[in-house]
Amino acid sequence: MKKLLCLVFSLMLAVMAAGCGGGDKQAAAPQAGKTLRLVAAASMEKVFTQKLIPLYQQKHPEIKIEGVYDASGKLQAQIESGLAADVFISAANKQMNALSDKGYMDKSTVKPLLENRLVLIVPKSGSEIKGFNDFSKAKHPAIGDPASVPAGQYAKEALSKLDQWDAIQSKVSLGTNVTQVLNWVAEGSADAGLVYATDAALMKDKVTVVAEAPAGSLKKPVIYPIGVLAKAPQAEAAKDFAAFLQTEEAMKIFAAYGFAQAK
Incomplete structure (x- = not known):
């Protein structure tokens, strides 16, 4: 009789333990995404x-x-x-x-x-720079660094094709990315810059797009x-x-x- 009671008690404990274990499993936190x-x-x-x-x-x-x-x-x-x-x-x-x-x-x-499209931007306050062909007339021109910035590589290609590249070497500022060039023009520390049309659109209240890269100045689309x-x-x-x-x-x-x- 004692053995039977012990066996029943043991089974009850096992069932209770299993029930608790199942509850813990259901309450477990979901796996991280x-x-x-x-x-x-x-x-x-x-x-x-x-x-x-x-x-x-x-x-x-x-x-x-x-x-x-x-x-x-x-x-x-x-x-x-x-x-x-x-x-x-x-x-x-x-x-x-x-x-x-x-x-x-x-x-x-x-x-x-x-x-995308390569565009010439100037500060919203205005500028004498009206197109790619007179980009070299800017006092403080800015483009992305052609060594690492695609917009700068496109800028160099277009300016070289238009015979503007050599004339800006002593004064051009090279941005570490196209956003930096955009900010320089928006702040007025650069009076002309070459960026993507999408970037210019983000700051249309601070910069003005005066021209797109002329046909033939870039070999391939951006x-x-x-x-x-x-x-x-x-x-x-x-x-x-x-x-x-x-x-x-x-x-x-x-x-x-x-x-x-x-x-």
């Missing part, structure tokens, strides 16, 4: 932080997107130095092609995403390619995010910020 790292040209920061990232995260609350924005050449160097990233968008094909050739990109995902890193920590989420950026919904948002869909 995935963090996707986007590495993109500085000229794209506003459209991502203000619109596209919040929209995507609303659709996919389990995914957090962390953005890193800077000159495309600097971002290329950071990726080559070991920066863990999932999606890369550069402001020129040069950086994307270099990373692809070195095996950093999943080549099957690399494709043209957007198109293309922004997109691609997923070959060793992306969140490869599947990265591919889904890249696909989202190519949808009609995303393209309408890009258009509102001055970008055009790449042809």
Whole structure:
């Protein structure tokens, strides 16, 4: 009889323990969501932080997107130095092609995403500079550093084609990214600058666009390619995010910020 009572008591304890264990399992905190790292040209920061990232995260609350924005050449160097990233968008094909050739990109995902335009801006207060052909007349001209900034590379190409490049060498200020050039002109420390049309649109209350790069001054359009890193920590989420950026919904948002869909 004692053995039977002990056995029943033991079974009761086991059932109670199992019940408590099940309750603990149900009350456990949910697993932390995935963090996707986007590495993109500085000229794209506003459209991502203000619109596209919040929209995507609303659709996919389990995914957090962390953005890193800077000159495309600097971002290329950071990726080559070991920066863990999932999606890369550069402001020129040069950086994307270099990373692809070195095996950093999943080549099957690399494709043209957007198109931008190179424009000449002056402070809202006004300037005597009216076009690319007299850019060298500016007292304090500014462009992105051609060594690392795609907008600066396009600027050098256009100015060289128009015989303006040599004349500005003693006075030109070189920005570490296109946003810095924009800010210099907006503040008045530079009286003329070359930036993307999308950047100028963000500060239309402080700068005036006086001209676009003349036809023939650039060999190719200003293309922004997109691609997923070959060793992306969140490869599947990265591919889904890249696909989202190519949808009609995303393209309408890009258009509102001055970008055009790449042809």
